[in-house]
Amino acid sequence: MSYAFKIRVYWEDTDAGGIVFYANYLKFFERARTEWLRSMGVSQEAMRLQHQAQFVVAEASVRYLAPARLDDFLQLELHLLNAGKASLDLRQQAWRDDLLLAESKVRVACVDALRLRPCKIPAALLERLPEPQPSPALTVPLG
Amino acid sequence: MSYAFKIRVYWEDTDAGGIVFYANYLKFFERARTEWLRSMGVSQEAMRLQHQAQFVVAEASVRYLAPARLDDFLQLELHLLNAGKASLDLRQQAWRDDLLLAESKVRVACVDALRLRPCKIPAALLERLPEPQPSPALTVPLG
Amino acid sequence: MSYAFKIRVYWEDTDAGGIVFYANYLKFFERARTEWLRSMGVSQEAMRLQHQAQFVVAEASVRYLAPARLDDFLQLELHLLNAGKASLDLRQQAWRDDLLLAESKVRVACVDALRLRPCKIPAALLERLPEPQPSPALTVPLG
């Protein structure tokens, strides 16, 4: 029921603490969302040109559980929690083998590409989404 | 009661949507935390060398309310919500003039620099912190 | 004759080698170019809206001489080498006190904002530029 996408940790992702810089997990999660849309045949460029619509992140909550390091090969998992008319709720996780490194709950909102005001998700996209499955929320609840 | 730090939005911060990329607010918030510590005379390098301790982000929740754009001059505000023995809770906001663009609740944990295991915040640092003030949480609650 | 701009090195700029990641000097140099233009009253946003023109980097050569580290306070120096009808040649350097850390020769080209084809630099901007001064090239020649 989940989508998975793998990435490698490069020098650019790390910081002087020797680990992946915390903001970079949001880059990883964005890549996973883009690849998830692409896997359903959804092009964000076409969405912008044909529907004048694009996704922006409205909310993101991340819990960092264990550090990732240079050369790590991470599995990014994405789970659709809810699909509204104008927004999607996703759970996104970063795993190294069996170890959960970070998990996030993300709300992406559909906005018109020009004025960035909320708008309906194009029907052609909604039809392609899998059945949302409210999960027991995050594995590790936010404090 | 709050600390404020100003930054400029540069090309590197924006994305093809014409606005600041969502992950980059976490970079901005990190800069504000570092400058806040520096303003109290706390050097993270000294903290690492003398106390073998460093801060890592354990949790971050961000709500994005309005976009920032190239050349914007942002005010980053930081408010200490709570100071525990091994972690600090902060509210961090990004403003452009009177408009709140993004706000975040961040928990930073103190860890030993070698093994990244939780440890006590050095007393010399705790003494310099302002009195924590639990605020009425976020201006705009997370959905 | 040179423009100077100061920046701080933050966690986001460093990598697991403990030093500033080499690509990030190009971010620093871009910030310095933007602030140099701003210091002459040139807004890149106005340039785009009024003249449909923007600058893009056509060439950049960087020599890395010594590493920068977390918390370093760097002076970015910019020197206009040559001003053509459609491009500018700049020498840009990053210093920590008296130590030259990195230096670069950069060519920025003016392009029309829509199709990104070369175009003339707006006269209103050219008039504000200082007299170019071909310097004895880079302090340390490229190998």
Added chain:
Amino acid sequence: MSYAFKIRVYWEDTDAGGIVFYANYLKFFERARTEWLRSMGVSQEAMRLQHQAQFVVAEASVRYLAPARLDDFLQLELHLLNAGKASLDLRQQAWRDDLLLAESKVRVACVDALRLRPCKIPAALLERLPEPQPSPALTVPLG
């Protein structure tokens, strides 16, 4: 004779001009170097732990010929120009199909991981390198 590695352009790579930000090609080129080393069985982590050695970029010259955009699928090509005792010279290019977008000449130097002073490239690594082939330099010479 060349090594090739493919990457996707994501939101994080672009800027408000709608194209890939110029500094990010250096990130792409670094990824290609890391994957090239990995393809020869060279782990930079092992190199650091066993030989106390790491690579740093000493020089990089980039020419930007055409812009890359969101969702582009780029082929990164790497060609070993020269292998010295303490440094490697590489030509690195970014292609989209048959269009050369950017090309670079990069010198990476081997340094001891602790003090970052030049040192010999470990023999075990040198043995694995392909025969260097001085190419007719860059396709498009630097101006």
